[in-house]
Structure formats: structure tokens, C-alpha cells
Amino acid sequence: MELIREARPHSRRKLGENLMEWFHWLLREAEIYDIRYPVKGAFVWRPYGMKIRRNVEAVIRELHDSTGHQEVLFPVFIPYEFFSKESQHIRGFESEVFWVSKGGESGERLLLRPTSETAMMPMFKLWIQDHRDLPLAVYQIVSVFRAETKMTNPMIRVREISMFKEAHTAHADREDAERQVRLAVDVYKRIFDRMCVPYLISQRPEWDKFAGAVYTIAFDTILPDGRTLQIGTVHYLGTNFSKVFEVTYLKPDGGHDYVHTTSYGISERSIAAMLIVHGDDAGTTIPPALAPVQVVIIPIIYGEERKAVMEAALSIAERLKAAGIRAAVDEREDKTPGWKFYYWELKGVPLRVEIGRRDLEQRSVVIARRDTLEKYSAGFEELEDAVKKLLAEVEENLRRSAWDRLMSSVVKADGLEAARKALGEGKIVEVPWSGDNSCGLKMVELLRADALGTPLDAPADVGGADLRDLACLDKRASYWLRLSERY
Known part of the structure; x- marks a missing residue:
């Protein structure tokens, strides 16, 4: 094999000028996805797009099956009495719920699932009797529905998330549940590595965690316009859901205890990221x-x-x-x-x-x-x-170039002006933070940015440096806080 023409540099102009306009063009002209369906936030996968999607789903299934997950399929309907049981969860999702307003002569109050924690817990209660039934790990790839009120964008911000992989697990104690969290993070790394999509792994701040979670870990990537896109999340739910649904198990000593649960999801956003990250003016x-x-x-x-x-x-x-x-x-x-x-x-x-x-x-x-x-x-x-x-x-x-672009976009800033400058240049900025929620929220307001969280893929603490929280200068910084403009 002989090289007969050198590489030509690709222009990324269209991606930087108006990324979503370029993305709409790509999906239409490459016959991947049709955005003309007459319902806001609902779109049509075309045959070529479905082939891409099925290949991605095959990787998702392969890696979940190989790590002990079992595939299930739950109904799209959730009874209101289930959904309303976990108070933080309903506060977090109620404004996004699609209600079934009429179903024949039935007076049932039903909703279309926005996520399935409250659908699965009643079934976990039936399936889990004693410690021999644990751990339990299931997943499904389904549609979920969220009444998105912001501007919708195909694959990225939609009302019907049609390729939602959600995994749900139950464990005897926190130690085993957090082992599952680490496993989930590793599975997601392997999925995104197969897609050649680079990622940052951060623990979301308290004010931005999943509704009902003890803590949330998120994967984010950067797009050519400098904004970040969340492409995956992993949640440790503790006993928050198992207590309200009374999901317990018989321990070897004859006592009963609540199970500890986790959940984690990715969607077609990962495909959007793959198409955009590897895009240029000619397509992807x-x-x-x-x-x-x-x-x-x-x-x-x-x-x-x-x-x-x-x-x-x-x-x-x-x-x-x-x-x-x-x-x-x-x-x-x-x-x-x-x-x-x-x-x-x-x-x-x-x-x-x-x-x-x-x-x-x-x-x-x-x-x-x-x-x-x-x-x-x-x-x-x-x-x-x-x-x-x-x-x-x-x-x-593809993998190396994408990672190089991501890593060159992450900068540390120990002052507000330096942080503002970096954000204005489309960078992800890491700033010193005390860990105090009020200071973190003030930082977000001062910099007009979104908090990705504290790094889990790099040292999260500031080490021996005597750095001050940029929003609360009277407090010594203990962590780095990642900030960016986010989709």
C-alpha cells in the first residue's frame, strides 16, 4: 500500500459559526433523522440513522450483558401513586411529566415514564425476598417522555427520548452499591471509547444531582462551539427509593434491611456527540x-x-x-x-x-x-x-484527535477575570472552590456558566496550594469546580 496524496486540512467553520444549524443540515442531508414530524420535540429516525443506532445499541447490550445485567422491558405507564411516593423525585420531575388525561372510561391517574425508578421499585419488592436475590441488575432501552419547555434540538433536547438506556440495580449495602457505581462508570467509559467520544467525569454538585439521588456522576464532552454536552449519568440512590417502596431483604442473621439502589442512563445524545465531534464542513x-x-x-x-x-x-x-x-x-x-x-x-x-x-x-x-x-x-x-x-x-x-481537542479545552483559572476569559474562548474552566453549595451557586452566577462538578478523572483537590474560593474569598478552596457553557 502506497500513499499517493497527503491529508488535507478540514475546515470546521460551519460547526463553529452555528453548530445546531450545521447539525440539522447533517441529519437531513445524510438521511439520518427527520426533524419535520409535526410534534414539538419528537423526531423520526430514518433507515440509515437506525442502522447507526442499532450498532450503538449492540455495543450497549454487549457491555451490559457481559457485566451481569439482564435486559427487561417495562410498560410506558407509571401510576401516579408510585411516582409521587419519593418526594425529591416528584419535585424534580413533576414539571416535565406528560399526563395521560383520558383512557376510555378509566379514572386511573397515569403518566408516561420520564425515568423508571418509581416503576421498577414496586417490582423489585416482589422479586427480592432475601440476600440470595442480591445483587439484582437490570436494564432496558426504551422511550422516556419529558415535557421539555426549552428550545428542542434533535437528539440533544427532545420530548421523546427514544433510545434511553436505563439500568437499575439493588444491593445489600452501600459498599456493594458503590462497587456497582464504579462498574457503571467503567462500562460507560468503554461505550464512549468504542464511539471515539472523549469525556470528562465529574461528580455533580449537590444542587444539580438527580432528583432522589445521594450523589450523581456525569460524563460530559465538548462540542466544536465550546459548549459541553452531558452524555451519561450514574446515580447512587442509597435507600431513598427502597424505603418509600419498602423494598427489603432477609439477611443471613434473620433480620431485614432496605436494599441500596443505583441507576444510570445514556441516550441518543451519545450518537449526537459522536456525529458532531467527528464532523467537518463536508459531513461527519x-x-x-x-x-x-x-x-x-x-x-x-x-x-x-x-x-x-x-x-x-x-x-x-x-x-x-x-x-x-x-x-x-x-x-x-x-x-x-x-x-x-x-x-x-x-x-x-x-x-x-x-x-x-x-x-x-x-x-x-x-x-x-x-x-x-x-x-x-x-x-x-x-x-x-x-x-x-x-x-x-x-x-x-478519530479517538486521538477528539481527546486532544477535549484536553486542550480544559484550563485552570485562579481568578474571576481569567475564568471569564477562558469561558469566553469556549473553554472548560476549573476554578478553586470551598465545596460550600452557596459559594458554588454564587460562582455560577458570577461567571454565568454551568457547573459540571468536581473532577473524578483528575485530582479534585487543590493540593497544598493556598487558594481561595473565587466566590467566597474568606474561605479556603478544597476542590476544583468545573464550569462551562452547557447544552
């Missing part, structure tokens, strides 16, 4: 492991050579498929090769194989990378190995 690049089409073969045909070139293209596709590679031939006769290049670059196909009469004579093909636009010449005899090598290189480059 889908990581090879998740791409519906990993290699598209474009026949370059002029005149009488059509039969021989097309036969060669179809033969190449069959060879690649036999090698476990998802390959397709663009056989359309009414489109030029240049139009096809643009079309498949837009859709994010990692590699393009070009073959024409001259290539047939030389028994070689041209392979173009979507991520760098480099072109290579590869002989027929080395084709499968060359394609596999380049697919691996594309994946590694």
Missing part, C-alpha cells in the same frame, strides 16, 4: 466499528468499460464482505463519481475504494480515508489487509 466520519457501511466502492466508468469495471467492483465488495467488512458498491448510473464522493463523505463512511479502467490494468485500487482525505494505492492481492489496516488507523485517529 462515523467510527468504523459503528459505521453501517465501512467501505463504499465507487466504479469510475467511461464508455465501453462499464461491464469489466462493475464486475471488478462487485468482486471487491464480495471479497471484503467475506473478510468481515461491511462493504457496498454504489451502482447508480445517473450520478457522477464526484457526486458519489460527496454523498458518501457526507454520510461518514470511513473508507472509499475507487476503481476504473486504469486501476484494472494495474491490478490496484485507490483507497481514500474520510477522516484525513489521504489517498492510497493498494494492489488487488493486499486489498483486505490494506482496508483492515486503514480502518484501524481511522478509528485510532
Whole structure:
């Protein structure tokens, strides 16, 4: 395999100027998702988008199944009497609930699930009898509904979250539940690593934790416009839900105790992040492991050579498929090769194989990378190995480039002006914080930013430095607090 054209730099202009406008354009033109459904915040997955989604869901299922979770499917309806039992939970979600206002002649008060803690706890009470039934770990991939009043954006802020993976677990004690929290964090790291999406892991501040949780851990990534997107959360719920639903178990000593529970969720936001993080003015690049089409073969045909070139293209596709590679031939006769290049670059196909009469004579093909636009010449005899090598290189480059962009966007600031300047430049800023909630909320107000929380993927404490809380200068800082503008 020989390099015949160097990489060309990609412009990221459109992404920075109006990211959501670019994202709408991508979803429409790449035939991923249709935003024209006539209900605010409800959208349609198109066939190509569903293929991407199913590949992501396969990774989610694989990693949950391999760590002892079992898949379930709960009804979409939750009785009001269940939902209203946990006081913090209902205060946190009641304004977002869709109510079923009428159902035949039934007078039941039902709601469409915004999340399933209050649906699962009554069933956990039936399923858990003694310590031998613990730990219990289940998950489902379903729709959840939230009456979003802010501006909606496809996949990112929606009323029907149609790819919501929620896991719920029950444990004998806090120690085992927090072991599950660490496992959940590791599972999410592995999912996002497969998607080549970089992330920061932070413990959300008290005022921004999940309603009903003891604490919340969140994954955030940065988008090209400098704003962050929450792509996953993990919650330790303690006994807050098990007490109100009376979910207990018989201990080995004959006594009873409440189970400790956790929950954790990710959604199609992760797919939005993947498409945007790897985007450019021409479209996106889908990581090879998740791409519906990993290699598209474009026949370059002029005149009488059509039969021989097309036969060669179809033969190449069959060879690649036999090698476990998802390959397709663009056989359309009414489109030029240049139009096809643009079309498949837009859709994010990692590699393009070009073959024409001259290539047939030389028994070689041209392979173009979507991520760098480099072109290579590869002989027929080395084709499968060359394609596999380049697919691996594309994946590694996507992952490395995305992580480099994220890490270069995180800065520390020990003064308000420095923090304001960094936020204005689209950075994630870490500032000294005492840990006091009132000081943290004041910091958010002073900097007009959102708090991501204290770092869990880097030292959270300020060490031996004599730093002061930026919002409360009379208090010594004990932690770093991450701040950004957030979607």
C-alpha cells in the first residue's frame, strides 16, 4: 500500500459559526433523522440513522450483558401513586411529566415514564425476598417522555427520548452499591471509547444531582462551539427509593434491611456527540466499528468499460464482505463519481475504494480515508489487509484527535477575570472552590456558566496550594469546580 496524496486540512467553520444549524443540515442531508414530524420535540429516525443506532445499541447490550445485567422491558405507564411516593423525585420531575388525561372510561391517574425508578421499585419488592436475590441488575432501552419547555434540538433536547438506556440495580449495602457505581462508570467509559467520544467525569454538585439521588456522576464532552454536552449519568440512590417502596431483604442473621439502589442512563445524545465531534464542513466520519457501511466502492466508468469495471467492483465488495467488512458498491448510473464522493463523505463512511479502467490494468485500487482525505494505492492481492489496516488507523485517529481537542479545552483559572476569559474562548474552566453549595451557586452566577462538578478523572483537590474560593474569598478552596457553557 502506497500513499499517493497527503491529508488535507478540514475546515470546521460551519460547526463553529452555528453548530445546531450545521447539525440539522447533517441529519437531513445524510438521511439520518427527520426533524419535520409535526410534534414539538419528537423526531423520526430514518433507515440509515437506525442502522447507526442499532450498532450503538449492540455495543450497549454487549457491555451490559457481559457485566451481569439482564435486559427487561417495562410498560410506558407509571401510576401516579408510585411516582409521587419519593418526594425529591416528584419535585424534580413533576414539571416535565406528560399526563395521560383520558383512557376510555378509566379514572386511573397515569403518566408516561420520564425515568423508571418509581416503576421498577414496586417490582423489585416482589422479586427480592432475601440476600440470595442480591445483587439484582437490570436494564432496558426504551422511550422516556419529558415535557421539555426549552428550545428542542434533535437528539440533544427532545420530548421523546427514544433510545434511553436505563439500568437499575439493588444491593445489600452501600459498599456493594458503590462497587456497582464504579462498574457503571467503567462500562460507560468503554461505550464512549468504542464511539471515539472523549469525556470528562465529574461528580455533580449537590444542587444539580438527580432528583432522589445521594450523589450523581456525569460524563460530559465538548462540542466544536465550546459548549459541553452531558452524555451519561450514574446515580447512587442509597435507600431513598427502597424505603418509600419498602423494598427489603432477609439477611443471613434473620433480620431485614432496605436494599441500596443505583441507576444510570445514556441516550441518543451519545450518537449526537459522536456525529458532531467527528464532523467537518463536508459531513461527519462515523467510527468504523459503528459505521453501517465501512467501505463504499465507487466504479469510475467511461464508455465501453462499464461491464469489466462493475464486475471488478462487485468482486471487491464480495471479497471484503467475506473478510468481515461491511462493504457496498454504489451502482447508480445517473450520478457522477464526484457526486458519489460527496454523498458518501457526507454520510461518514470511513473508507472509499475507487476503481476504473486504469486501476484494472494495474491490478490496484485507490483507497481514500474520510477522516484525513489521504489517498492510497493498494494492489488487488493486499486489498483486505490494506482496508483492515486503514480502518484501524481511522478509528485510532478519530479517538486521538477528539481527546486532544477535549484536553486542550480544559484550563485552570485562579481568578474571576481569567475564568471569564477562558469561558469566553469556549473553554472548560476549573476554578478553586470551598465545596460550600452557596459559594458554588454564587460562582455560577458570577461567571454565568454551568457547573459540571468536581473532577473524578483528575485530582479534585487543590493540593497544598493556598487558594481561595473565587466566590467566597474568606474561605479556603478544597476542590476544583468545573464550569462551562452547557447544552
